[in-house]
Amino acid sequence: MEVSQTLRRHFPDGVIAASCPSRVVLDHVTSKWGFLVLLALAEGDSLRWSELRRRVQGVSEKMLAQTLRTLEADGLVARDAKPVVPPHVEYSLTPLGAELAQLLTPLMDWLVVHAPDILDRAG
Amino acid sequence: MEVSQTLRRHFPDGVIAASCPSRVVLDHVTSKWGFLVLLALAEGDSLRWSELRRRVQGVSEKMLAQTLRTLEADGLVARDAKPVVPPHVEYSLTPLGAELAQLLTPLMDWLVVHAPDILDRAG
DNA sequence: CTGTATCCCCACCGATACTG
DNA sequence: CAGTATCGGTGGGGATACAG
Numbered sequence: 001m002e003v004s005q006t007l008r009r010h011f012p013d014g015v016i017a018a019s020c021p022s023r024v025v026l027d028h029v030t031s032k033w034g035f036l037v038l039l040a041l042a043e044g045d046s047l048r049w050s051e052l053r054r055r056v057q058g059v060s061e062k063m064l065a066q067t068l069r070t071l072e073a074d075g076l077v078a079r080d081a082k083p084v085v086p087p088h089v090e091y092s093l094t095p096l097g098a099e100l101a102q103l104l105t106p107l108m109d110w111l112v113v114h115a116p117d118i119l120d121r122a123g
Numbered sequence: 124m125e126v127s128q129t130l131r132r133h134f135p136d137g138v139i140a141a142s143c144p145s146r147v148v149l150d151h152v153t154s155k156w157g158f159l160v161l162l163a164l165a166e167g168d169s170l171r172w173s174e175l176r177r178r179v180q181g182v183s184e185k186m187l188a189q190t191l192r193t194l195e196a197d198g199l200v201a202r203d204a205k206p207v208v209p210p211h212v213e214y215s216l217t218p219l220g221a222e223l224a225q226l227l228t229p230l231m232d233w234l235v236v237h238a239p240d241i242l243d244r245a246g
Numbered sequence: 247c248t249g250t251a252t253c254c255c256c257a258c259c260g261a262t263a264c265t266g
Numbered sequence: 267c268a269g270t271a272t273c274g275g276t277g278g279g280g281a282t283a284c285a286g
Contacts (some may be wrong), residue, residue: 006232007191008180014166014245015158018180021238022231031155035138043126043137049268057141060260065269086267096237103230108145109129111152114219115144122196172248183280209247221247
């Protein structure tokens with residue numbers, strides 16, 4: 001197996017610099033809830049706040065808000081607040097976020113399929 | 124965009140259960156250093172402890188050891204300690220780990236390419 | 247060279263209460 | 267409905283010293 005040409009081009013010696021900007025985004029994506037929020041939106045549908053809370057099981061209001069704000073600031077998630085009462089807010093992936101989510105989905109697939117074996121072995 | 128058939132089959136309602144075993148493995152892979160350690164080994168070469176420390180910039184001895192033990196217990200990383208003095212230990216991906224790493228590499232590619240834009244926008 | 251052992255902090259996160 | 271504000275604990279993780 002080989003790492004990609006892209007990575008080789010950026011890091012010929014195989015070292016990803018601690019100062020590399022990708023570390024920051026990696027932290028966002030691999031944050032406790034970032035991955036699951038992006039995945040929940042990966043179907044392409046807009047989801048309401050309450051629907052997101054339901055799908056990302058276990059997330060608290062605080063962490064959902066924080067995660068959504070981070071991902072929105074990163075340009076990965078779009079927030080659409082309709083000016084009605086009671087409030088109605090929809091979240092969806094931006095084109096950039098959709099690109100990213102396409103890479104996350106096969107990873108989650110693999111984890112779902114192999115997790116039982118892995119945990120059996122690990123005890 | 125659509126989530127994969129695999130995810131749909133496991134979670135028809137789009138909800139990944141909080142109790143799903145994949146959450147545990149997801150935590151290992153998305154842990155602060157798990158992703159980078161797997162990536163460092165993704166070239167396929169065996170790496171020595173000291174080489175890993177060099178490539179995964181910023182990791183402490185404690186966290187490298189802990190991460191490697193977790194990944195080894197998960198069957199993703201193989202540890203080969205040669206009975207010589209001074210000690211000589213090599214780490215590599217298992218076939219399972221190599222499968223996983225193949226999904227991680229394109230993700231890191233994407234992050235490296237897009238991180239600058241994302242951070243510019245996010246400030 | 248390849249780790250373990252220990253101390254300790256603080257940032258993450260959950261729980262709860264409250265608001266437009 | 268869709269959040270914000272605040273408090274408190276907890277364990278992840280860094281620093282250091284030590285060991286086989």
